[in-house]
Amino acid sequence: MSLIVQKFGGTSVATPEKIMAAARKAIRTQQQGHQVLMVVSAMGHETDHLIELAKQITDSPSAREMDMLLSTGEQVSCALMAIAIQTLGSKAISLTGAQIGIKTDSTFSKARIKSISTERMRKSLDEGNIVIAAGFQGIDEEFNITTLGRGGSDTTAVALAAVLKADTAEIYTDVDGVYTTDPRQLPEARRVKQISYDEMLELASLGAGVMHSRSIEFGKKFGVPIHVRSSFTDIPGTMIVAQPEAPNQAVCGAALVKDEARITLEGAPDKPGISHILFSRIAAKKIAVDMIVQNVGAEGRANISFTVPTEELADALAATQEVAAEVGAQRVTSDDQVAKVSVVGLGMAQQTGVAKKLFRALADAGVNIQAITTSEIKISTLVSREQASIALRAAHAAFTLEKEPADAGKAGEGTERHGTAADIVRRLQGMEGLSIDEITLDDSQARVTLHGVSNKPGIAAQLFEEISAAGIFVDMIVQSFGVAAAATISFTVPQKDFDKSLATAKKIAEKMGCTGVTSSPKLAKLSVLGVGVRTNTSVATRMFESLSAAGINLDMMSTSEVRLNIVVEGSQGKKAMETLQKAFADAL
Ligand code: ADP
Numbered sequence: 001m002s003l004i005v006q007k008f009g010g011t012s013v014a015t016p017e018k019i020m021a022a023a024r025k026a027i028r029t030q031q032q033g034h035q036v037l038m039v040v041s042a043m044g045h046e047t048d049h050l051i052e053l054a055k056q057i058t059d060s061p062s063a064r065e066m067d068m069l070l071s072t073g074e075q076v077s078c079a080l081m082a083i084a085i086q087t088l089g090s091k092a093i094s095l096t097g098a099q100i101g102i103k104t105d106s107t108f109s110k111a112r113i114k115s116i117s118t119e120r121m122r123k124s125l126d127e128g129n130i131v132i133a134a135g136f137q138g139i140d141e142e143f144n145i146t147t148l149g150r151g152g153s154d155t156t157a158v159a160l161a162a163v164l165k166a167d168t169a170e171i172y173t174d175v176d177g178v179y180t181t182d183p184r185q186l187p188e189a190r191r192v193k194q195i196s197y198d199e200m201l202e203l204a205s206l207g208a209g210v211m212h213s214r215s216i217e218f219g220k221k222f223g224v225p226i227h228v229r230s231s232f233t234d235i236p237g238t239m240i241v242a243q244p245e246a247p248n249q250a251v252c253g254a255a256l257v258k259d260e261a262r263i264t265l266e267g268a269p270d271k272p273g274i275s276h277i278l279f280s281r282i283a284a285k286k287i288a289v290d291m292i293v294q295n296v297g298a299e300g301r302a303n304i305s306f307t308v309p310t311e312e313l314a315d316a317l318a319a320t321q322e323v324a325a326e327v328g329a330q331r332v333t334s335d336d337q338v339a340k341v342s343v344v345g346l347g348m349a350q351q352t353g354v355a356k357k358l359f360r361a362l363a364d365a366g367v368n369i370q371a372i373t374t375s376e377i378k379i380s381t382l383v384s385r386e387q388a389s390i391a392l393r394a395a396h397a398a399f400t401l402e403k404e405p406a407d408a409g410k411a412g413e414g415t416e417r418h419g420t421a422a423d424i425v426r427r428l429q430g431m432e433g434l435s436i437d438e439i440t441l442d443d444s445q446a447r448v449t450l451h452g453v454s455n456k457p458g459i460a461a462q463l464f465e466e467i468s469a470a471g472i473f474v475d476m477i478v479q480s481f482g483v484a485a486a487a488t489i490s491f492t493v494p495q496k497d498f499d500k501s502l503a504t505a506k507k508i509a510e511k512m513g514c515t516g517v518t519s520s521p522k523l524a525k526l527s528v529l530g531v532g533v534r535t536n537t538s539v540a541t542r543m544f545e546s547l548s549a550a551g552i553n554l555d556m557m558s559t560s561e562v563r564l565n566i567v568v569e570g571s572q573g574k575k576a577m578e579t580l581q582k583a584f585a586d587a588l
């Protein structure tokens with residue numbers, strides 16, 4: 001029998017009337033011949049309210065008790081939902097995370113799911129019940145209640161859909177689908193009919209709050225079609241599936257994270273092992289570092305910048321200061337008034353000139369780019385928080401995201417479950433555990449770096465306009481945060497375009513008064529591909545650790561939700577590959 005998971009977010013269960021409306025929806029679905037598993041969030045702003053209550057007692061409540069507290073919100077709404085369904089004459093049973101057997105690790109407030117038992121849910125479904133699961137919660141080995149992180153009910157829903165092999169996970173919310181950017185930020189945003197897992201995963205992790213990014217990891221890992229739609233209208237909404245909306249679209253969406261903070265470790269010795277010490281110390285605090293801009297060093301010293309959510313700044317800063325003292329770095333600076341604006345699209349992996357279009361739009365809007373990182377399907381820029389909205393609007397307009405692409409609907413859906421039954425079982429055992437798909441080595445590229453780039457709008461735009469005019473495909477771009485009013489911009493190009501790229505960079509450097517250009521005609525780019533490689537902080541730690549033990553220095557690096565890229569000298573490529581393969585042997 002077919003099974004449909006229906007998740008209702010906070011606004012969709014905010015009042016008894018809305019709970020009744022959701023209950024009717026579930027009953028209707030059951031009457032159409034499906035089994036129905038509901039997942040509910042806490043009512044309205046209940047989670048915020050509970051956090052506020054704790055804050056009235058102390059600024060630093062213990063993490064365990066916060067999870068105990070927050071999980072009550074979902075317990076209330078799932079019981080009310082069961083009562084509503086029963087009142088309407090259908091059979092229903094509500095279950096907490098613990099009653100279902102959603103086992104997690106013990107990282108309170110951002111626990112990861114380790115396993116889910118399906119027995120009780122199956123039995124209740126087979127007995128004709130609509131089963132209502134409390135979202136966002138689980139239990140650890142010691143039966144402590146844990147929560148999955150804000151917005152985590154989406155993850156509960158898609159994870160349950162995965163283990164029960166549901167036909168779809170329907171996510172009912174207060175918008176009628178996924179938009180090209182948050183429609184509350186930009187009214188001109190357009191609802192998309194379809195978006196790929198990879199794109200949604202990046203967008204969610206880059207600020208598109210409509211879906212919890214880890215829910216998309218599950219969707220992708222287990223091939224669960226996710227249908228985002230409104231609780232209040234019958235508009236068809238958005239399908240999150242394997243294929244994008246349009247096969248040739250360079251950019252499908254833009255996202256903004258307003259509450260980022262930047263930390264820079266300045267003047268660290270440029271030798272293997274520094275990143276390892278720094279990021280393992282931060283990972284030990286379970287802080288997922290976001291934009292890492294580590295650039296080619298000069299005069300034996302390198303600067304490493306990264307961003308973290310503002311609320312983690314104090315912890316991350318303390319760890320960085322400790323490391324600075326240990327390794328003899330010159331100083332640590334930070335800025336809690338930055339924001340990150342990103343564009344995402346599968347198509348940019350094949351098209352030239354995508355980056356320059358973004359940089360030009362930002363420059364024309366008078367926005368100074370403080371740092372840049374790219375991965376295959378996203379470009380992120382760090383800007384001042386003051387300019388965040390202007391930057392988002394400029395980015396959205398640059399790619400005419402308000403208009404439906406001409407080839408929309410031509411990519412197909414690709415919703416079939418991937419993997420054999422045995423494969424799915426193997427993957428399910430790890431649930432949110434680390435799963436690395438492959439490690440790749442690309443030794444066909446070269447690097448060019450401009451040093452002493454002045455910190456004002458328009459430099460990146462001019463540079464990449466010239467490069468793109470020469471028909472060169474730029475792969476990775478890293479612009480470091482400017483220390484002493486000067487930044488460094490590195491980019492990689494195919495080796496055949498090296499001479500042309502270097503000449504162009506030299507011309508621009510002279511025109512703009514940069515202090516110099518360095519380059520490397522042959523480099524090796526290594527990528528660790530998987531799902532959740534950024535948020536699983538152990539991946540970066542293991543990578544840095546193994547490379548540092550092998551004495552390999554990193555030239556550049558960039559991260560995304562699905563890959564970690566590093567660039568090393570060409571001659572070290574093979575050794576780096578062997579090192580990484582050994583380091584991840586158990587996860588491959
Ligand atoms: P729920 O409580 O149902 O989980 P959320 O508040 O978590 O709802 O998510 C829905 C909200 O996500 C919308 O109200 C919208 O403001 C925001 N949002 C952010 N980015 C996007 C986007 N790209 N598309 C649609 N909504 C978005």
Ligand code: ASP
Pocket residue numbers: 009010041042047048073135136149150151152153154
């Ligand atoms: N109630 C939790 C929150 O507000 C989880 C969720 O709604 O997804 O973050």
Ligand code: MG
Pocket residue numbers: 009151154209210211212
């Ligand atoms: Mg949500």
